[in-house]
Amino acid sequence: HAGQRRASGEPYIMHPVAVAGLLRDLGGGSALIAAGFLHDVVEDTEVTPEELEQRFGPEVRSLVEGVTKLSKFNFSSKTERQAENFRRMFLAMAQDIRVIVVKLADRLHNMRTLEHLADEKRRRIALETREIFAPLANRLGIGRFKWELEDLSFKYLESESYREIQELVADKRIDRETQLTDIADSLKQRLDQISIPFTEVSGRPKHLYGIYQKMQRQQKGYSQIYDVAAIRIIVNTNDECYRALAVVHDMFRPIPGRFKDYIGLPKPNRYQSLHTVVISNAGRPLEVQIRTLEMHHIAEYGIAAHWKYKEAGSNSQLNATDEKFTWLRQLLDWQNDLKDAQEYLESIKDGLFDGDVYVFTPQGDVVPLSRGATPVDFAYRIHTEVGNHCAGARVDGRMVTLDTPLKNGDIVEIITQKNSRPSLDWLNFVVTPGARNRIRQWYKRSHREENIARGRDMLERELGKNGFEALLKSVPMQATAERCNYHSVDDLLAALGYGEVTLNMTLNRLREAVKAQQPLAKVLDSMASSAPHELALLPTPIKPLPVQPSSKSPILGVEGLLYHMAGCCTPVPGEPIIGVVTRSSRGISIHRQGCPNVEKVSGDRLVPVRWNPTEQEQGRPQTYPVDIQIEVIDRVGVLKDILSRLTDNNINVRNAQVKTYPDQTALIDLGIDIRDHDQLERTFAQIKKLSDVLNLRRLSQVED
Numbered sequence: 001h002a003g004q005r006r007a008s009g010e011p012y013i014m015h016p017v018a019v020a021g022l023l024r025d026l027g028g029g030s031a032l033i034a035a036g037f038l039h040d041v042v043e044d045t046e047v048t049p050e051e052l053e054q055r056f057g058p059e060v061r062s063l064v065e066g067v068t069k070l071s072k073f074n075f076s077s078k079t080e081r082q083a084e085n086f087r088r089m090f091l092a093m094a095q096d097i098r099v100i101v102v103k104l105a106d107r108l109h110n111m112r113t114l115e116h117l118a119d120e121k122r123r124r125i126a127l128e129t130r131e132i133f134a135p136l137a138n139r140l141g142i143g144r145f146k147w148e149l150e151d152l153s154f155k156y157l158e159s160e161s162y163r164e165i166q167e168l169v170a171d172k173r174i175d176r177e178t179q180l181t182d183i184a185d186s187l188k189q190r191l192d193q194i195s196i197p198f199t200e201v202s203g204r205p206k207h208l209y210g211i212y213q214k215m216q217r218q219q220k221g222y223s224q225i226y227d228v229a230a231i232r233i234i235v236n237t238n239d240e241c242y243r244a245l246a247v248v249h250d251m252f253r254p255i256p257g258r259f260k261d262y263i264g265l266p267k268p269n270r271y272q273s274l275h276t277v278v279i280s281n282a283g284r285p286l287e288v289q290i291r292t293l294e295m296h297h298i299a300e301y302g303i304a305a306h307w308k309y310k311e312a313g314s315n316s317q318l319n320a321t322d323e324k325f326t327w328l329r330q331l332l333d334w335q336n337d338l339k340d341a342q343e344y345l346e347s348i349k350d351g352l353f354d355g356d357v358y359v360f361t362p363q364g365d366v367v368p369l370s371r372g373a374t375p376v377d378f379a380y381r382i383h384t385e386v387g388n389h390c391a392g393a394r395v396d397g398r399m400v401t402l403d404t405p406l407k408n409g410d411i412v413e414i415i416t417q418k419n420s421r422p423s424l425d426w427l428n429f430v431v432t433p434g435a436r437n438r439i440r441q442w443y444k445r446s447h448r449e450e451n452i453a454r455g456r457d458m459l460e461r462e463l464g465k466n467g468f469e470a471l472l473k474s475v476p477m478q479a480t481a482e483r484c485n486y487h488s489v490d491d492l493l494a495a496l497g498y499g500e501v502t503l504n505m506t507l508n509r510l511r512e513a514v515k516a517q518q519p520l521a522k523v524l525d526s527m528a529s530s531a532p533h534e535l536a537l538l539p540t541p542i543k544p545l546p547v548q549p550s551s552k553s554p555i556l557g558v559e560g561l562l563y564h565m566a567g568c569c570t571p572v573p574g575e576p577i578i579g580v581v582t583r584s585s586r587g588i589s590i591h592r593q594g595c596p597n598v599e600k601v602s603g604d605r606l607v608p609v610r611w612n613p614t615e616q617e618q619g620r621p622q623t624y625p626v627d628i629q630i631e632v633i634d635r636v637g638v639l640k641d642i643l644s645r646l647t648d649n650n651i652n653v654r655n656a657q658v659k660t661y662p663d664q665t666a667l668i669d670l671g672i673d674i675r676d677h678d679q680l681e682r683t684f685a686q687i688k689k690l691s692d693v694l695n696l697r698r699l700s701q702v703e704d
Contacts (some may be wrong), residue, residue, distance in 0.1 A: 001045065008116040015109060016040060022105040026142070026304040028098075031056075035063035035102050042068045066099035067106065097303060100136060104145050107133045111152040126156040141269035141302025150209040158212070165208050165215075176229055177203065179282060183231055190247050191233075198244070199293050200234040230287035234296050238263060241290045245274050248288050252278035255285060263295070265358055268368045270298055359410045369406060372431045376402050379414045380435035387435060388442050391417040403429040421446070424663055427635050440691045443633055447665070447694055451497030452490055458503055459496065476513035483509045483594035485698040487684055494695060509594060554622070555579075555590060557609035562587030565624060569595040569700045572624045574677025579607030596700065623673035625654065626680060627699040633692040634666040642693075645686045646672060649679065665694060 004012035020036035028036070034056055041047045042064055053061040111129055114122050130153035137146035155162045180203030188201050206229060215221065233244050241263060248254075258277035266272045273291040280286040291299065357369045359378060369377055375393030379386045392415040393400055406412060422439045430436050460468050471477055472489055481492035484501055495501045553559050558579060569592040571577045576593040580601050588607055591598050598606075632638050639658060646653055654671040674680045680698075688696055 001040070004044065006113070006116070008113060012040075012044075015113075018109045019102070019105045022108060023102065026101065026105075026301055028101070028304070031059045031063065032098050032102065034060045035067070035098070036105060038064050039067050039102055039106055062096065063099055063102060066096065067103045097140070100140065101142075101304060104133060104137050104140075104142065104149075108145055108149060111149060114152065114156060122156050126153040129153045130157065137302075139269050140304075141271055141298055142304060143271075143299050143302065147207040147210075151207050154209040154212060161212060162208060165211055169205070169208065169211070173205075176205075179280070180229055180231060183280060183286065186251065187231065187233065187247070190251060191244065194243075194247065196235060196240050196243050196247070198233060198235050198240075200232065202232055203229050204232045204289075205229045230289055232296075233288065233290045234293055235290070236292060238292065241274055241292060244290050245276065248276060248278060248290070252280060252286070254278050258285075263291075265366060269302060271295075273299065357406055358408050359406050359412050362411060362413050367412075370431050372405050374403050374405060374429055374431070375400065375412060375414060376426050376430050377432040377435045378406065378412050380430075380438050381432065382414065384438050386414055386416060387438055388422055389416040389418065389420045390422075391415050391420040402426070424633060424665075427633070437691060440633055444691065444694055448490075448494055451494040454497035455493030455495070456497075459493070459506065462503065462507065476510060479513040480506065480509040483513065485700060487681075487688075487696075491695070491697070495697065505596070508599075512594065554612055555609050556612050557607060558588050558590075563590055564588075566591040566595065566597070567625075568597050570624060570626050572626060572674050572677050572680060573611045575611075577609055577611065579609040581605045581607060623652070623675055625671060626674045627669065627671050628684075629697055629699050630668045630670070630687065630693060631665050631695040632668060632690075633694065634660050634664070635692060638666075638690075638692045639668060641690055642668065642670075642687055645690070646670075646683065649683050649686070651679070651683060669699070 001012040001016070006012050006015060016037045016039065019039060020033050023033050023036040038052065038056070038060065041052065042049055049061050049065055052064055107129060110125070114125060117125070129149055134146050134149040134153065137143075137149055151162075184201045184203060188198070191198050191201070233248075235241055235244055255277045258275075260275040263272045263274060272295040273289050275287065275289055277285050277287050357371055357373055359367050359369060361367060361382070367378060367381055369381065375395070376387065376390060379390040379393075390402070393402060393404075394413040394415070395404065395406065395410050397411075422442050424439075424443065426439050427436060430439065456472075463471065477489050481487070481489050484492055484495070484506065486492040486495060492501070492506065496503065496506055554573075555563060555577075563579070564586055565571060566580075566589045571590060571592040578591055578593050578595075578598060579588045580591060580598060581587075582589050588609075590609060630642065632642075639656065643653060643656075652673040654673060655669075656671075657669040659667040659669075672683075674683075684696055687693055
């Protein structure tokens with residue numbers, strides 16, 4: 001990094017040195033600390049991963065590559081870049097969890113020096129930190145990172161609220177510390193009297209963002225928030241934790257319903273402690289936390305305690321197969337299910353937060369879920385197939401409806417049936433991203449696969465089995481799909497399966513495509529005996545005009561003539577076109593080749609035309625109308641998601657119409673303005689990535 005400087009003006013090397021220091025404080029071994037020093041080398045210098053491995057070994061290279069951002073790759077949007085960064089990071093975490101520890105240390109030091117960046121960039125980084133990295137630190141149990149990341153994000157995202165709470169906490173600090181010291185001294189004396197050895201009894205202030213969250217959640221002012229600090233008691237054994245709890249409840253009156261046993265029921269991030277809220281001598285609520293020294297180390301260092309206090313600095317790898325990282329396996333599963341960048345980011349934000357409800361399986365296993373979770377959420381947390389075949393549920397031995405919110409301590413039993421299947425109605429009440437995504441994926445997959453299978457059967461009955469598989473993979477078959485306004489053969493088969501296109505129309509298009517691809521017609525030779533009448537070929541299509549670069553008309557072949565774009569098939573630049581001489585005064589009508597309306601036209605009225613590539617290369621802003629229809633899983637917000645993808649591609653929407661049916665899929669008809677075929681292809685690809693989209697096709701109108 002020689003010669004490089006940070007935004008503050010200081011030498012860049014100050015940053016990797018600080019990151020390495022944070023990792024050393026967590027107890028990292030030599031490879032982890034080396035990765036801290038080197039984490040930006042591949043991204044910001046000419047050093048290659050191969051050179052890193054040669055100098056420092058494969059372990060350090062693997063860690064550095066895991067945290068290297070994808071800055072040298074091109075993406076269509078910032079959202080896509082961010083999503084791809086996280087996909088890569090989680091994959092690296094699955095191999096070695098230390099990757100995210102390096103990334104957290106990197107982010108923490110960047111947050112400490114964020115004031116040197118522009119305001120917009122500060123807010124963007126702070127928001128990403130609060131939504132992704134602070135929850136990740138919490139998932140890994142690294143409390144000291146989580147609290148500071150949250151407070152620093154709070155400082156830049158809600159600066160006025162941050163300063164206000166900071167001043168209020170400072171004003172009351174002396175009185176609060178005096179009160180906590182008196183209570184701590186009283187507790188020490190009582191613990192000594194009954195011979196409970198303790199390592200520490202002290203007051204602990206809550207971090208600023210935690211106070212702010214409580215004020216927002218409870219709609220209270222700062223003066224009404226009493227537990228802005230807590231007493232922490234650290235003892236040696238689990239038994240002494242419960243004995244110390246008895247002392248606290250004997251000295252102070254406990255508040256009913258405010259006791260939590262995280263020792264018997266640890267949090268998903270391995271956090272363990274006893275929490276109780278009592279009325280102090282001053283008549284105000286006071287939180288008391290009781291834990292062992294080992295529990296305290298895990299609360300502070302989380303997964304890093306695995307190295308710092310268990311193995312004397314050893315950095316033995318932990319990966320996604322470890323039972324502590326079921327949440328990471330779930331994030332990896334979503335990477336396969338959710339192709340759309342925005343949906344993926346929203347799901348990981350939801351999935352990173354701790355579960356608030358703890359329920360039990362009939363075998364006594366603990367399952368953490370989000371607040372408001374239902375038996376369907378529980379079923380999908382157990383296994384995808386349990387959710388897909390869920391037919392009912394018992395909670396504490398009683399039958400309940402599938403939308404019943406679960407409570408702490410519920411024993412949940414899922415009743416499955418082989419023929420049961422997910423209902424679209426479930427999307428209205430499930431709360432966990434995992435359940436929501438599994439329901440969507442099942443419906444999208446099964447709905448489409450059933451229709452594809454039906455379409456295949458219909459086509460196979462007409463053409464025969466002999467050579468049928470080769471035909472489906474042939475160029476004429478792909479051309480047939482495109483001429484029927486579908487992007488792939490599977491899309492065409494699905495449309496054929498649910499009746500969107502007729503078998504006769506498909507066979508007619510196939511005959512045209514076979515004739516246009518004479519060398520490939522041999523693919524169908526073996527089928528001639530089983531369906532000779534279906535392979536009668538049409539006359540040779542009209543040849544396109546040669547390019548005339550000097551022409552200024554968008555369409556070659558109509559220079560000086562009156563012409564218009566056909567409203568039935570709405571051609572766009574990049575697609576094969578044909579001209580038709582109209583019987584009216586509108587001149588020549590420009591159609592897409594293969595348009596159903598052209599079939600009825602006699603050959604003497606057809607005019608060979610083509611797009612003028614010279615006009616297209618000059619980047620003229622002309623657009624062309626295209627009508628599309630999207631079949632979607634009906635849910636609130638699906639139209640907004642589709643429109644946002646169109647906005648990302650700078651596409652104007654002329655009109656929109658939504659047709660919904662009870663407990664069925666919905667149809668969205670859109671009229672959009674497109675520059676060319678490439679833009680249409682990109683747009684179709686982005687919309688089809690949305691998990692709620694089942695089918696997408698371009699509309700044509702058949703004229704009488």
